[in-house]
Amino acid sequence: MVPLWSPLIVASLFLLIRLLRKRDPLPPGPPRRPFIGNLFDVPFDNPLAAFETWRKQYGEIVYMQVLGNSIVVLNTMNSIVDLLERRPWNYSHRPVFTMVGELMGLDRAIGLNNRHKVWRQQRKLASIALSPQGIKQYMPLQERLAAVLLSELEERPDRLAGLCDLTAARLILEITYGISVENMDNSYIAEAEDIFELSNTSLHGFHYQVMPPLLVVEHVLKAFVSRPFEYVKDQMEAGNTKPSLVSTLLSNRSDVEGLDFEEIVKWTAGTMYGAGGESTAVTLKSFILAMALHPDVQAKAQKELDMFLNGSRLPTVEDRASLPYVNACIKEIFRWHVALPLGMPRRAEKDDVYKGWALNIVLCVVAY
């Protein structure tokens, strides 16, 4: 007969072995406070500043804890490629964003989607529009809209920021849905603005008591992704198809068993507008700001343009290769003031070890 206390001995031995087992150390990182960890070490309005200080202090990969969540900050290209590109099976997942994702329903957008099968299809469809080859088709449109922006700025220089926003919105709406817009009062733009405002509030320092009723959110979100999509479908049915990402995808259906193809197209297109509009507008404004802050650089760029074009026409995308200084100024914006300096966070599926450091079920923040 087995004595009653023997399972206790086995359990104690098991625990002892676990405790004595040599564990891989955690990556270096700032000291953590009990319970809250590093909650107050990362400023909400400028996390990058803290991550940059930590990079100098702790190196390429920094460990922190926030309210029990393990987070690593990937600070170098090497660590990003090693983990996110070379181990995609573990690091391609998104964290669950309870408010902005689950409750507001934005987890159907590509950047927040955790349903892997759907996400893969969305990325496949988005890459039709965003591949190096795919983007060439938008160059004439970009050149036309740049000319419109310049003539509008000549008339209303006081509306600089608003006109940059309008140009970005025009570009993305035309590419995604074939919709041309005149001004910012357009209802598609107004609906998108509502969504950006709600999601920004919810992502940064959200307070539950000021959250609008979720029914309102659902209504705004539905309008944002459904209305332009239904517009394209109606146009196609009426035999009036304009070239756009949505009409291209709907005319070349690639159904996948068990997935709703139209729903995938609808959310892929919705994400394009959400992801591409603000980032493009911010980049445009950063460029103008940089030129205003550095008139000597602006003068050199202008001189290169004048020498090459001789005042005969506006520059085109193809001219970039012949305008090295202007081209360098454009690239500098993506270094100096990139619109999205941190990538979207990733969630690891399983514990991992990297360069001898233990990465136990972590969230990854890309800060390079």
Ligand code: HEM
């Ligand atoms: C200067 C302009 C832009 C910047 C700086 C930028 C930056 C980024 C960044 C940092 C991410 C997150 C990547 C990650 O960590 O996983 C992202 C995602 C994305 N961006 Fe952009 N972006 C820009 C313009 C655009 C445009 C014009 C479009 C489309 C028309 C677009 C579509 C997307 C999409 C669909 C995703 C989600 C990808 C995924 O989660 O798989 N972006 N972008």
